[in-house]
Amino acid sequence: MHSGKVIAAKKIISSHIHRTPILRSRLLNKIANSQLFFKCESLQKAGAYKxxxxxxxxxxxxxxxxxxxxxxxxxxxxxxxxxxxxxxxxxxxxxxxxxxxxxxxxxxxxxxxxxxxxxxxxxxxxxxxxxxxxxxxxxxxIHPSNDIDVIYGQGTACLELLEDHTGVDIIVCPVGGGGLIAGSCLAVNDMNLNCTVIGAEPFEVDDAYRSLISKQIETNQTTNTIADGLKTQLGDKNFPIILDHVDSIIRVTEEEIVDAMKLFWQYTKVIIEPSSAVTLAAVLREKLVFQDKKVGIILSGGNVDLQNLPF
Amino acid sequence: MHSGKVIAAKKIISSHIHRTPILRSRLLNKIANSQLFFKCESLQKAGAYKxxxxxxxxxxxxxxxxxxxxxxxxxxxxxxxxxxxxxxxxxxxxxxxxxxxxxxxxxxxxxxxxxxxxxxxxxxxxxxxxxxxxxxxxxxxIHPSNDIDVIYGQGTACLELLEDHTGVDIIVCPVGGGGLIAGSCLAVNDMNLNCTVIGAEPFEVDDAYRSLISKQIETNQTTNTIADGLKTQLGDKNFPIILDHVDSIIRVTEEEIVDAMKLFWQYTKVIIEPSSAVTLAAVLREKLVFQDKKVGIILSGGNVDLQNLPF
The missing domain is CATH 3.40.50.1100 (Rossmann fold)
Structure with missing residues (x-):
């Protein structure tokens, strides 16, 4: 029922948005022992994929x-x-x-x-x-993450990454309300590629991790995470897509999020917010999963408060 | 004697370096009341034009x-x-x-x-x-700024900017040792464009400003500036070029440098170092000079110590 919808969304929105660059870093590849392709939605209009x-x-x-x-x-x-x-x-x-x-x-x-x-x-x-x-x-x-047209639109970031690099083995995507990762799954489907989708989530708000296990939408009792974009829960429109297509969700600590964010800033000179840095943190935490693979990483945004940096 | 040398340098180095992107920002244009074209050498290999x-x-x-x-x-x-x-x-x-x-x-x-x-x-x-x-x-x-082949090489950043946007009216460039601005002047000449070159320098190390007035190389008694790349003085190879071609040098305060740096980070999500931010600070300080003009800004680099940010 969702087939071709992300491609269709791309056609109607592309003249209104930026086609964001895909960054590479020799030094980050060395640290991760894999080939990383960073889709930089922090350079998108309004600083995020949204x-x-x-x-x-x-x-x-x-x-x-x-x-x-x-x-x-x-x-x-x-x-x-x-x-x-x-x-x-x-x-x-x-x-x-x-x-x-x-x-x-x-x-x-x-x-x-x-x-x-x-x-x-x-x-x-x-x-x-x-x-x-x-x-x-x-x-x-219009719901930020549980609206089907929103989900199709969010999937276009991943679609552009896959158009540029068809050989990507794994997509890593942050999981908050679930719109971005659901859209990314549909983008992989639309491109008909043999590519796994893995989510990244803070331990502090691991509702999606638990939802994948229980097969029902779980909530968070507390939301003590620096990744303020990931505090929300999944919705009835995106959860079935996630359940069908997401391979696994890697959870990361708050310290790992801050370290990954700083490392990325330092090596690429591009600002990403904590909610984006969970992806790199996940790749660095579970290096064996990604070893020698081509990994497409969706960096969701760069809207940080420069007066309140965690380092 | 220097004619065509920046173009020649570009031919031999271009396969070894990045052609860095030129960023635009709707919001920064609005603040400056001019059209700004940022040549982002912070995204260059090793994080700077050098x-x-x-x-x-x-x-x-x-x-x-x-x-x-x-x-x-x-x-x-x-x-x-x-x-x-x-x-x-x-x-x-x-x-x-x-x-x-x-x-x-x-x-x-x-x-x-x-x-x-x-x-x-x-x-x-x-x-x-x-x-x-x-x-x-x-x-x-090899001198960092007073070597003629270094000067020609540094000029290629400005050359690329002018190739992409031939209608630029003014180039703004930080002045430290003088290699980048001298090379930029020669790039304007090589492109045979009617384009002014203006330098930007901290008040705290305004040796180049004073050198343009006295027509001899001046030094700094103290170097209390956050723009650590701009503490050095001009040299006998780049000074004659600067004297011949640079229109004027705008000096900025330390506070203006930090404000401009933060503004740029916030609006573009690209990290620039204080030595780069002097350019935007100069444009915002002397708005009337740049009003309604197309302004090419050479952002020299993005190597900041994230543990010691000024905000």
Missing amino acids: IRGATNAILNLTTEEREKGVVTHSSGNFAQALSLAANLLGIPAYIVMPSNAPKVKKAGVIEYGGHIIECEPTLEAREATAAEIVQTKKATF | IRGATNAILNLTTEEREKGVVTHSSGNFAQALSLAANLLGIPAYIVMPSNAPKVKKAGVIEYGGHIIECEPTLEAREATAAEIVQTKKATF
């Missing part, structure tokens, strides 16, 4: 729906992405954000033209506030 | 000279660059470094295969130590 899904979702609305605008709740990158995507397409975006969201992410939303509506930092408060705006503004709610 | 000049200098040696190796004294980026260039071309590199050079730069030299010889942190000690190695190893001394 604009891919946001743009695809908006472009799949009717003209009438578009005029009334879009609404979402997001802890960060999707908020900026939907604001910018809506702005570039000339429609309003209403963003429900938890009151404790990083300042840099709030500033980004305003800069990109989104309207912020603050709420308590709980999933319940977010959903209620968003529902209220759907009611009053007749805007369309 | 490998261009190092490679050109080595490739202009005879086979016999090459075998005996090369020697230089450098506070940082040129040391790494010469080490890597020599390593890639299969010859030894002897690097004289001040004992107080940043750890990250010493580690880089070793990683890239250079041999470090430490000395006192004075220009006299550096020169004496280098002379000793020339004597004992019969290696060829």
